[in-house]
Amino acid sequence: MKITLRLFSVARDLAGFREQTMEIPAGSRAANILEILQDRNPKFAEWQHAVRIAVNQEYVSNDHPLHDGDDVAVIPPVSGG
Amino acid sequence: MVEITHSTIDVQSIVGTVTNSESGAIDVFIGTTRNNSDGRGVLSLMYEAYEPMALKIMAELEDEARSRWNLHRVVVVHRLGVVEAAEASVVVAVSSAHRKEAFDACRFLIDRLKRDVPIWKKERFVDGSEKWSVSKATNQESTGALK
Numbered sequence: 001m002k003i004t005l006r007l008f009s010v011a012r013d014l015a016g017f018r019e020q021t022m023e024i025p026a027g028s029r030a031a032n033i034l035e036i037l038q039d040r041n042p043k044f045a046e047w048q049h050a051v052r053i054a055v056n057q058e059y060v061s062n063d064h065p066l067h068d069g070d071d072v073a074v075i076p077p078v079s080g081g
Numbered sequence: 082m083v084e085i086t087h088s089t090i091d092v093q094s095i096v097g098t099v100t101n102s103e104s105g106a107i108d109v110f111i112g113t114t115r116n117n118s119d120g121r122g123v124l125s126l127m128y129e130a131y132e133p134m135a136l137k138i139m140a141e142l143e144d145e146a147r148s149r150w151n152l153h154r155v156v157v158v159h160r161l162g163v164v165e166a167a168e169a170s171v172v173v174a175v176s177s178a179h180r181k182e183a184f185d186a187c188r189f190l191i192d193r194l195k196r197d198v199p200i201w202k203k204e205r206f207v208d209g210s211e212k213w214s215v216s217k218a219t220n221q222e223s224t225g226a227l228k
Contacts, residue, residue: 006131008129008131008199008201009129009201009203009213009215010213010215013213050215054131054134054199057131057133057134057137058134059197073131073134073199075131075199076201076213076215077215078195078196078197078198078199078200078201079195079200079201079202079213079214079215080128080130080135080159080170080171080194080195080198080199080200080201080202081112081159081170081171081191081194081195081200
């Protein structure tokens with residue numbers, strides 16, 4: 001299945017891209033996105049417990065099932081204000 | 082009302098927006114760029130956001146504040162892009178009949194904005210270097226953090 005992956009702040013810097021359509025295995029869950037990113041850049045491991053995942057603009061838990069067409073965002077610790 | 086802007090925030094105009102004759106209190110929080118961070122000189126901050134989600138969560142926070150306190154008007158504005166030292170990056174303004182609701186709601190809104198709204202700042206130091214202002218521990222206690 002296909003998802004759109006959006007990265008922000010430090011996550012974007014680590015991955016080297018802002019937005020990408022990505023083919024992922026059926027049955028993938030939110031946490032699998034971090035594993036995919038970690039495979040590409042091991043430095044993601046340092047952020048594993050700090051980042052949140054948002055699906056279709058809502059924060060989800062790590063076992064949230066992903067669906068074809070989902071808009072998935074990696075949200076590093078926010079620092080607005 | 083929640084808003085994201087790329088230009089200077091007009092605080093006086095926001096105060097005007099929340100002013101009304103039923104209110105006895107207006108509380109305004111203004112977050113500004115501090116010219117130092119951990120002892121280093123800061124020239125400016127550069128803010129970016131996941132804009133549609135940021136606006137969505139800001140609107141949810143307004144709804145939650147309105148359900149918890151009896152508020153007359155609420156304005157939350159966050160600026161993106163480069164914000165120079167002493168300039169405002171965020172303004173929260175709340176009006177209510179009495180000061181307690183206004184103080185409590187204003188504090189709730191800025192605290193939750195800083196915890197949950199997907200906005201990030203990069204510090205630009207006087208020595209020319211740049212750094213995302215992040216702590217690897219920041220979000221661990223927040224709702225929805227990956228465990």
